[in-house]
Amino acid sequence: MMLRECELHGTFEGELCPACNSEGKFVMNGRERDQIARRMAGILRHFPEKFDLEMDINGWVSVRDLSNAIARKDKRKHWLRDRHIQAIVDTDPKGRYEIRGGNVRATYAHTVEIELDLPTDNIPELLYYPVSRDELEIHLEGGIHPGGRKWVHLSKTITNAANAGAVHHFHPAIIEIDIIQMQAAGNTVFHAGTTVYLTEMVDAQFCTQVPYDNTEYSLMLEEWGEEE
Known part of the structure; x- marks a missing residue:
């Protein structure tokens, strides 16, 4: 456009x-x-x-x-x-x-080495991360690490995470991260893009699965089904 x-x-x-x-x-x-x-x-x-x-x-x-x-x-x-x-x-x-x-x-998705000076205030209490269903248990047990990127990229909503994950995975599972507990443990979360947040890694203790029958997630499944 x-x-x-x-x-x-x-x-x-x-x-x-x-x-x-x-x-x-x-x-x-x-x-x-x-x-x-x-x-x-x-x-x-x-x-x-x-x-x-x-x-x-x-x-x-x-x-x-x-x-x-x-x-x-x-x-x-x-x-x-x-x-x-x-x-x-x-x-x-x-x-x-x-x-x-x-x-x-x-504001995010760097592979070059930089030092972030992004805002760290007004971070939502819950953030979300998409994974393949095959790797869900691995992340729930071992946490979330950045892989080929410099930072773990978290999403503001289940829908945001689902859309991001669908680029790489078929019907991705969504992990919910307890940001309140994560910050209390000394971890920093940065606000990057409009709906994107960054952190170094997420320990498994802060991760839970979003149920497949969650209303917001179910709507995404319906949308994906219509596109197939």
């Missing part, structure tokens, strides 16, 4: 501003947005050095340097400017990126 910019309400997706019904000004088409967003994810999460970009210890890269680097690598993106990066960040529904003081960073 294309991105346009309303003078009063900022960047939006689609043909008309949802706030005032104005056409606004064209920013980029949906294909261009998706291509640039994928390139941003790769650079900011995994390989800034491939684009000769300097990333600080907290994962920040200059917006100007990022837009210039992408344009250099792909001559078809010669038109790319800082405002296009800003538009992608502003309209990302999952809060994958943030911009501050002329710099941009990914």
Whole structure:
């Protein structure tokens, strides 16, 4: 879906501003947005050095340097400017990126070594993690570890976790994490994206299975069944 910019309400997706019904000004088409967003994810999460970009210890890269680097690598993106990066960040529904003081960073899913300085307040009392049904007991007994990532990624709701897990697993099981007890034991949880939270690991004592007959989970099963 294309991105346009309303003078009063900022960047939006689609043909008309949802706030005032104005056409606004064209920013980029949906294909261009998706291509640039994928390139941003790769650079900011995994390989800034491939684009000769300097990333600080907290994962920040200059917006100007990022837009210039992408344009250099792909001559078809010669038109790319800082405002296009800003538009992608502003309209990302999952809060994958943030911009501050002329710099941009990914908020989660890093494989590069960074030190998180994300907020740790107002964390929900319960968070959720998807696993394959075959590996459910392994996690309930041994806890949750980051694997190939630097952090364990937790979801705000059962639905969020189910959607994330369905990318990799058929009808994933969902683990509920007791965040109150986890924090009381000295573990830190960071608020990253809109519905994403990060922590180093989750001990098994804080994990319980969301029952398969849970109402929210049952609705996800019905939705998956309709898609098959």
